[in-house]
Amino acid sequence: MLEKMLAGVSRCSGVSERARGVVAATAAAWQRCSRCVSSNDVDTFRDTATMRMPNGVKQSPGLFSAEEVEGRVNRLRHHMEQEGLAACLFTSIHNVNYYTGGFTYCAFGRPYGLLVTPEKHVTISALIDGGQPWRRSPQDNIIYTDWKKDNYFRAVTEELGTTKGKVGVEEDHLSVEGWAKLQHHLQGATLTDVSQAVMRMRMIKSKEEIAVLKNSTATADLGAWACVDALGEGVPEYEVALAGTQAMVRRISELYPDSELMDIWVWFQSGINTDGAHNPVTTRRIQKGDIISCNTFPMIAGYYTSLERTFFLDHCSDAHLKVWEGNIAVHKRGLELIRPGAKCSEIAHELNELYAQLGLLKYRMFGYGHSFGAMCHYYGREADLELREDIDTVLQPNMVVSMEPMVTVPEGQPGAGGYRELTILVIHDDGSVENITGFPVGPNHNIFKK
Structure with missing residues (x-):
């Protein structure tokens, strides 16, 4: 032996x-x-x-x-x-x-x-x-x-x-x-x-880690497109989630044939189920005009990335469109603020001001982004690299962070639902910031007529 x-x-x-x-x-x-x-x-x-x-x-x-x-x-x-x-x-x-x-x-x-x-x-x-x-x-x-x-x-x-x-x-x-x-x-x-x-x-990623996170982020994009393909009126949330999960599992098995496949999942939420970022998939059937939150999570041997996007099926009301575009404005400004030397708390304070101008601050749900790497919803988190008011960490080269603002308008109010856009960025040695998420953002792309 x-x-x-x-x-x-x-x-x-x-x-x-x-x-x-x-x-x-x-x-x-x-x-x-x-x-x-x-x-x-x-x-x-x-x-x-x-x-x-x-x-x-x-x-x-x-x-x-x-x-x-x-x-x-x-x-x-x-x-x-x-x-x-x-x-x-x-x-x-x-x-x-x-x-x-x-x-x-x-x-x-x-x-x-x-x-x-x-x-x-x-x-x-x-x-x-x-x-x-x-x-x-x-x-x-x-x-x-x-x-x-x-x-x-x-x-x-x-x-x-x-x-x-x-x-x-x-x-x-x-x-x-x-x-x-x-x-x-x-x-x-x-x-x-x-x-x-x-x-x-x-919190400081190596070149090999960044390569894995890039592959994982591309896999999250692929999972989201699989969800789009499965989306339709009357289709249950879980059926769409299954399509996204299967696509990501198969892709990971191709990229890393010696890896173990575990904890790869999709949260596909619709209607009132969008009000929380971590709400589970349900049996609710999707209807035209629904607000939808598509969240794909490829886990590759414990390494985590994600993609989160707001969708609408068939059409989007004027009230929903106003909130959605406001959240996208915050998302876009957040992407501009992520750079070497920026302080997490200062990013949060500036985005708070923009939310307040848009009348949406009272609907904000959590921090504006976080680190990626060896982490999961079941376990760890690099808490010192969260884009929140109480974190004074200064962004450095070889950090990998997200920009993911979210607001939730309560049920019964115009534009009700949860809006969330998550994009992942890599800060490089030369000071440049690379957006490694490929899935598009906003109403020009994510109102799906079927």
Whole structure:
């Protein structure tokens, strides 16, 4: 088995010698413990707290090169050295994803993690997932069994060994219970927050990340066009959403044939269902004259982008048109304001003034935009890169942000409904700003007669 696993690793391009050594050690450990794991002795089986399961061969790096992932980890280790951290234990989906280059765990009530020390890089997963976490981890993986309380924390302790000192954790993700259990099990360690520091690292995108986000944004455009094709009088929201989702799944499978397909979805809302940005798809049937919000979300190995556009079927009333054009005016001005050196809060303040002049500020729903990358509606967010009044982050090259103003006019008033336009922009090293969203905006394009 060991020979097969090492041969599989050798076929993966860009795998470092250190990673090959880790895989060899892991495979040998699996050989040593395999008899124990497969034991039919009840006591032996029950007392197994941790194990290795390097099942199959390592997957190819997927979206990112081995050098890209190693660079992220090296920057983290540099930060650890500067801050005197002996280790970092990441528990959130977004940071586990970011520092592995694509492993996106599915918790279902079980804790997961990634432990990074100056020497180790090991994911911590539940046995229910078998060997998949190992296959998607660039280096090591340890599995814990869940038929004895706190085996997850035993796995962390086992991997840390005699390590003492400061251990970085994510205060914005770790529960009070998890914090207490870590403190109990990690005798001699001091827990300290690293969530804000690593979030700031993630806010600056590499060339490889920007390439993935461009492909994802183009996929979102494609999903929206599929929704347009499926749109029609009497068609339920869910049928249109299904068409968009299918188109994006198929496109992602073509772009990244080694990727895992999960959490790719469409929110296609009509009528009163447009009043909230995250309202679920329903069985409501679309009627002529309806205001529609088309929202497509391709997720590629945990990397998220989106497209959001206001549509109308067949016609748009004068009252709706007035609100729609007002929101588009704010959207266009927002696109002009995104540039290096601009402060998030100042962008928000200026757009507030424009909304007020248009009489629409009282209908505003949320911030004007946000960052993209390793994030999702189920998990993380780069909160320091939100275009809001309470965020003073200065925009820099290699940030990827959206402009997405939204207003909702309550039901029963002229122009009732939610209006939202989301466009994604990349700030480049030379100071230029690239609009990477291709789907058109506004009434000249998005009133569909069918």
